[in-house]
Amino acid sequence: MILLLPYYDNLILIKINRESDITFLSASVTDFADSLGYCEYKIPLSIQGIKPKPSQSLFLGTKAHHEEEKYEQDHVELEPVSFEEIKDEQKDIEFARENIHSILNVPFEFPSENVLVTLSGRIDKILRIDGTLIVQDDKFTGKPQTYDLKTQPYPSQLLQVLAYLNSNYSAKRSVNPEDWFEMPHTQKKWQIRICNRKTREPYKIFSDYQDAFSLYYLHSSLEKFATISLGITNPEHHNSVHKCNACNLKSFCDYRI
Numbered sequence: 556m557i558l559l560l561p562y563y564d565n566l567i568l569i570k571i572n573r574e575s576d577i578t579f580l581s582a583s584v585t586d587f588a589d590s591l592g593y594c595e596y597k598i599p600l601s602i603q604g605i606k607p608k609p610s611q612s613l614f615l616g617t618k619a620h621h622e623e624e625k626y627e628q629d630h631v632e633l634e635p636v637s638f639e640e641i642k643d644e645q646k647d648i649e650f651a652r653e654n655i656h657s658i659l660n661v662p663f664e665f666p667s668e669n670v671l672v673t674l675s676g677r678i679d680k681i682l683r684i685d686g687t688l689i690v691q692d693d694k695f696t697g698k699p700q701t702y703d704l705k706t707q708p709y710p711s712q713l714l715q716v717l718a719y720l721n722s723n724y725s726a727k728r729s730v731n732p733e734d735w736f737e738m739p740h741t742q743k744k745w746q747i748r749i750c751n752r753k754t755r756e757p758y759k760i761f762s763d764y765q766d767a768f769s770l771y772y773l774h775s776s777l778e779k780f781a782t783i784s785l786g787i788t789n790p791e792h793h794n795s796v797h798k799c800n801a802c803n804l805k806s807f808c809d810y811r812i
């Protein structure tokens with residue numbers, strides 16, 4: 556029997572640790588993207604340690620991710636890459652699928668406290684081509700047709716790839732700073748591939764370059780994430796019954812409508 560560990564990185568819940576004059580706020584990229592991109596009321600639930608029960612859809616998505624990773628291992632030969640090659644922004648590089656961890660540290664100075672927000676995650680695919688740093692995230696779905704009329708990805712999907720694009724990277728989950736590196740680049744690009752869960756083929760791809768507007772969106776979302784997590788501001792309700800009905804935390808939430 557093969558044990559399929561959940562692919563997503565939200566095993567880490569939102570953690571707050573106050574040490575002398577700095578507040579350390581750590582979370583997974585998924586926790587951040589899901590709460591700011593879907594519902595801010597997920598933040599207090601995550602701080603309380605409430606985790607969603609793994610759904611059938613998550614299980615099938617995890618299975619598809621593992622199959623895609625195995626396919627690449629069997630069919631694509633990727634050469635080892637040195638730190639010197641990583642530093643050379645003209646050198647094309649492709650890392651093996653799901654092999655790169657990310658960490659994003661962003662400090663904030665609020666009137667009440669100095670805060671360091673740390674988001675960690677694992678990236679589906681990261682590569683550099685002609686100086687462009689590209690982060691790819693695959694969403695496996697049983698009904699890719701539901702995206703037919705969409706011209707933009709969901710906010711949570713966009714926040715996820717933007718967080719990855721602005722992180723440091725490592726080939727292992729490590730606390731040693733020497734294991735982490737930056738990826739020099741001339742520009743940054745995200746790709747969100749909506750894939751058919753059965754065939755694993757991309758059905759639709761959303762893609763764009765990072766610009767000043769998307770960077771501002773990421774930064775203001777991080778700031779909001781920090782202020783809500785620390786109780787400086789309150790979450791705002793989206794007032795969507797549809798969202799609450801589809802929410803994986805609805806059975807734990809007092810704010811469900």
Ligand code: SF4
Pocket residue numbers: 593594595596597798799800802803804805808809810811812
């Ligand atoms: S049930 Fe509704 S209010 Fe509560 S976390 Fe889910 S989406 Fe947000």
